[in-house]
Amino acid sequence: MQLPKHGANPHHVYKRLGIKPPERTVDFSENCNPEGPPKNVLEMWPALLSTIPTYPDPSGEPFLSEVAAYHHVSPAAVIAGNGAAELLSLLAERYRGKRAIVVHPTFSEYEATLRAKGVEPIRVFATEQDGFKLPVVDILHQLPTAAALYLCTPNNPTGIMPSREELLSIIVQAGEANCEVVLDEAFIDFVDEGKSFIPNVQDFPHVIVVRSMTKMYAIPGIRLGYAIANPDVIKALQAIAPHWNVNGIAATIGAQCLHEAAYRMRAIEHAAEQRQHLQKFLEQHACTVTDAQANFLSFKPAAGLDARKLYKDLLTHGIVLRHSENFHGMDGRWLRVGMKRATDMALLQRELTDWFVRNRG
Numbered sequence: 257m258q259l260p261k262h263g264a265n266p267h268h269v270y271k272r273l274g275i276k277p278p279e280r281t282v283d284f285s286e287n288c289n290p291e292g293p294p295k296n297v298l299e300m301w302p303a304l305l306s307t308i309p310t311y312p313d314p315s316g317e318p319f320l321s322e323v324a325a326y327h328h329v330s331p332a333a334v335i336a337g338n339g340a341a342e343l344l345s346l347l348a349e350r351y352r353g354k355r356a357i358v359v360h361p362t363f364s365e366y367e368a369t370l371r372a373k374g375v376e377p378i379r380v381f382a383t384e385q386d387g388f389k390l391p392v393v394d395i396l397h398q399l400p401t402a403a404a405l406y407l408c409t410p411n412n413p414t415g416i417m418p419s420r421e422e423l424l425s426i427i428v429q430a431g432e433a434n435c436e437v438v439l440d441e442a443f444i445d446f447v448d449e450g451k452s453f454i455p456n457v458q459d460f461p462h463v464i465v466v467r468s469m470t471k472m473y474a475i476p477g478i479r480l481g482y483a484i485a486n487p488d489v490i491k492a493l494q495a496i497a498p499h500w501n502v503n504g505i506a507a508t509i510g511a512q513c514l515h516e517a518a519y520r521m522r523a524i525e526h527a528a529e530q531r532q533h534l535q536k537f538l539e540q541h542a543c544t545v546t547d548a549q550a551n552f553l554s555f556k557p558a559a560g561l562d563a564r565k566l567y568k569d570l571l572t573h574g575i576v577l578r579h580s581e582n583f584h585g586m587d588g589r590w591l592r593v594g595m596k597r598a599t600d601m602a603l604l605q606r607e608l609t610d611w612f613v614r615n616r617g
Contacts, residue, residue, distance in 0.1 A: 259581050261364050263287065263594070266576040278574040284604065285578035287412075287443065287552045287594040289474040289523045294516045297475070297509050304505050312504035316482075319502065319510040323482050326514045327454045332487040335494055336502045336510075340442055340468040340481035341365060346493050347404070347438055347464065347483075348373040354403035357395065361388070361413060361583035363440065366406045378402055381585050382414070384556070388546055388585075390418040395426055399433040408440040410447055413583055413592040415531075415548025417447060427453075431462050442468040442481075445520060446527050446551040454484050461486035471551070472523060473513040478506040527551035530595040537605050541612050552594045554580070561615055563589050575607050 260268045263285030270277045292298075316336030324331040337343040348356075348369040355376045358366050367377045378398050382388040388411070399405065405426070410417040430437045437460075444452050444467075454465050464485040470476045480502065483493065531553055535545050542558035557563050567579050577593055580586035595601065 259579050261368075261582050263578045263592070269576065270571065273568065273571065275568075275571055278572070281574040281576055282596065282600045282603065283576045284593045284596060284600075285576050286476075287550070288471055288476060289551070290526070290596045290600070291519070291523060292474050293509075294473060294513060294519045296516065297473075297512055300508075300512060304508060307504035307508065310504065312500055312502060312507060314500055316502035316507050319480070319507040320482070322511040322514045323484075327452075327484060329454065329457070329484055330487065333457070333484050333490060335483050335485075335490050335497070336507070337481045337483065337497070338501050338503075338506075339470065339479035340440070340466050341369075341479075342497075342501060343466050343481055343483045343493075344369045344440075345372075346497055347466075348375055349496055350492065351375045351403045351436075355401060356404040356406060357398050357402045357435075358406050359391065359395065359408075359411075361411075361580070361585040362406075362408050363412045364582050366408075366440075379584065382411075382416075383585070384544070384590075388414045388416055390416075390422055390426075392422055392426060396429055399426075399430050399435045402435050404436045404438055405430055406438045406440065408442070409453070410443050410548070410550045412440075412443065412550075413552070413554050413578065413580065413586070413590070414546040415443075415550040415553050416546060417444075417451065417549045420451070423453065427460055427463060431460060434462075436462045436464060439463060439465045441465055443471055443550040443552075445472045446524055447549045448524075457484055457486070461489070464489060469510050469513060472520060473516070475506075475509060475513070478503070478509060480506045480510045523551070527595045530598065530601050534593065534595075534601060534605070537608075541608070552592055554586070554590045554592045556590045558612075561612070563591050565615070566611060567591060569611060570607060573607050575604060 266283050320336050323334050352373045357378045359380045370377050380394045382391050466483045469480040538545050538555045544556040546554045577591045580590040581588045
């Protein structure tokens with residue numbers, strides 16, 4: 257039976273598998289900030305009701321200008337979107353009828369949006385034998401055959417971040433091959449904003465950086481993202497975007513979120529602390545763990561233990577992990593865990609400990 261292709265919405269998982277959900281579930285399959293939306297956003301909510309009777313700004317203001325100021329770029333280099341998902345769809349339309357390189361295992365929406373727009377994906381694989389490191393040589397080999405290269409930095413689901421040297425090498429050679437590079441930085445604000453490629457975009461007109469507001473600010477319900485690129489690329493994307501594609505409430509909330517410096521720092525520190533604790537725990541139980549730098553990690557149970565059984569057994573205990581059935585190159589043998597509150601992480605470790613003991617024989 258095919259499982260849902262994304263994390264979150266765990267009720268769909270229980271329904272597909274015919275499992276009755278326990279009274280309490282903890283969803284480790286999604287990777288949003290467990291702190292929830294910033295306090296200032298929650299407090300401003302009543303005032304946002306006044307925006308409902310009016311049409312929003314067609315360019316996504318005040319969010320667009322705040323993005324430009326936050327990243328020290330021109331507003332002409334920014335496009336706001338109804339989540340990063342919409343921006344990925346617009347980019348796929350840009351490459352209609354062409355070919356695009358996708359490095360697996362990675363976010364399934366790249367291929368989904370590309371295929372929907374008649375783009376032929378070229379699959380390149382990072383291997384678990386090499387720790388899922390970026391397969392630079394294979395990527396470089398394919399650059400002349402494609403109109404675009406999609407890279408997730410840090411990668412979802414492995415959490416691995418390529419080195420700046422690797423990234424620059426690929427980007428420079430992509431430019432020489434007339435291949436655009438789409439950098440999905442949906443999780444980079446959990447790593448270090450200083451590692452974003454946005455400050456370099458002005459020097460590389462073939463690079464497009466896509467960002468999501470969903471993960472860091474825990475606002476998946478309002479759908480908000482943006483892309484930064486050469487103004488000519490932005491104009492082309494704006495020409496095919498729906499009018500009023502960012503609602504007024506989302507634009508106002510997004511603008512406020514970018515001022516939440518202390519909130520972001522807490523999220524970065526919490527994610528790093530909990531990820532390191534979980535990695536140590538899993539390695540003590542002979543699991544293979546990805547060298548993640550984001551607010552999640554992926555692991556493969558010790559030899560002789562079945563990840564699919566672990567996934568289903570934990571569901572009955574109210575623990576929802578992210579399966580890897582549709583992550584090509586992981587193929588169900590790995591599980592991804594998003595970092596949650598410390599109490600939830602402790603619960604997960606207790607449940608995992610009990611499962612490891614019961615199933616080692």
